[in-house]
Amino acid sequence: MIGSLISDILFGFTGLISIINPLAVAFVFLDRTEGMTNAERDALAKKVSINSMCVLLVAFFAGTPILHLFGISIEALRIGGGLAVAVSGWQMLNAPDVRTKEATARNVDADNAMSKAFFPLTIPLTTGPGSIATAVALNANRTHKLSEFVTSAVASIAISMLIAIAVFFTLSHSARFARYLGIEGTKVAMRISSFLLLCVGVQIMLTGFSEFLIPIASAR
Template sequence: MISSLISEILFGFTGLISIINPIAIAFVFLDRTDSLTDAERAALAKRVSLNAFFVLLVVFFVGTPILHFFGISMEALRIGGGLAVAVSAWNMLNAPERQPNEAAVKPVDPDNAMSKAFFPLTVPLTTGPGTMATAIALNANRSHKLSEFVMSSIASVTISILVMLAVWFTYNHAATLGRYLGKEGTKVALRVSAFLLLCIGVQIILTGLAEFLTPIASGRAGG
């Protein structure tokens, strides 16, 4: 039973963390918090990681019932969420580069930055539609048997904690990564990250469209 639990935790964590890709998103986070001090950025990273933890918990335990309550299909979640991710990434790709003294003339506004901790820094940039769909799929066949439900719940909470720690660590050290790469290296990393995020958004949309169109195509073929 313990080995099965560990296997479930490792499977869920690796699946989610590969989709979230916190190292790549850390450069997006660094760009969005360019006007903040290190202390303010650290506080924001903590807030975003905590938000991600609670989002995952909600999705793990009540994600499927919520979708059913509002009549939202998994396909709609993927298409709509993927579109939001793709648009955000496209805006980042086409954003003009800051002038060398631009950050200096902009007032630091940590309150405004904190107001963006949930949207868009947590949703959809960190725990986006791909993450939500994966979390829902991981628990789609959760048993109602008490012992199995408890083990599955433990796995869900543990996975959420591990993801929270990974997000906090990478976002909290985003500035260190930026200093290591240098100004030009950070610009390149940001553009690459934005492009990868755009590809992820498009892939999520394509997956949703494929899942929506496949039954229709199969029905016509059968008819």
């Protein structure tokens, strides 16, 4: 049982962490928190990580029933969420480089960023449709046998906590990553992250479209 639990945790964590890619999200986070102090950025990173853990827990334990309740398919989740991610990446890719130095402007930016801790910083930038769909799929075949249900539940909680820790660590150290890269290196990393975010959004949409169209094409 313990071996199966560890295997489930490792499998779920590696699958989700590769989709979330917190290192790339860190540069997006840094761009969205420009002008904030380290303490403010840490507080926001903590909020985003907790939100991410809650989103994954909801996806693990109630994802399938919620989608069925509202009549939303996994394909629709991928297409809609992918569009949101792609639009965000496009906006960041074309945003001008603006460095605000006045304290009043910094406070406005901090308040604005804190208000966006859930959307779009948590959803869809961190735990987007790809990670939500993956979490739903991981527990889609959960059985009602008590021992297997308990193992699956413990694994889901452990995976969500590990993801939250990884997200908090990378987001809270985003400014340190930027210092290592320098000003120009950070600008390049942010543009690359924005472009990758755009590509991820498009890929999620394409996956949703293909999953929707393949059964139609097969029926013909």
